[in-house]
Amino acid sequence: MFVTPAYAQAAGGAGGAFASFLPLILIFLIMYFLLIRPQQKKLKEHQAMVEALRRGDQVVTAGGLVGKVTKVRDDGEVEVEIASGVNVRVVKHTITTVRSKTEPANS
DSSP, X not given: OOHHHHHHHHOOOHHHHHHHHHHHHXXXXXXXXXXXXXXXXXXXXXHHHHHTOOTTOEEEETTSXXXXXXXXXXXXXXXXXXXXXXXXXXXXXXXEXXXXXXXXXXX
């Protein structure tokens, strides 16, 4: 007497399985377009900014230091002059913003 309704509920079919996954698919799409994609775009912009660093650019580091780039090294570091005669080595990827760019040298 109680067995028949239980079998009737289990016979949802293939349409029921897809309908149960539809909210998960929609949540993933929303997360991708609102969180993942903008974060990737911002990361690419930051990498391009770091690769375009030149001598004479005024930069701000993640620690809040403001200075002028005096030397760009090949090992992922730059030398930044934070006061007259005071140079510090900074990892390139800790530079958050470039305040002013220098004009490219004419060759």
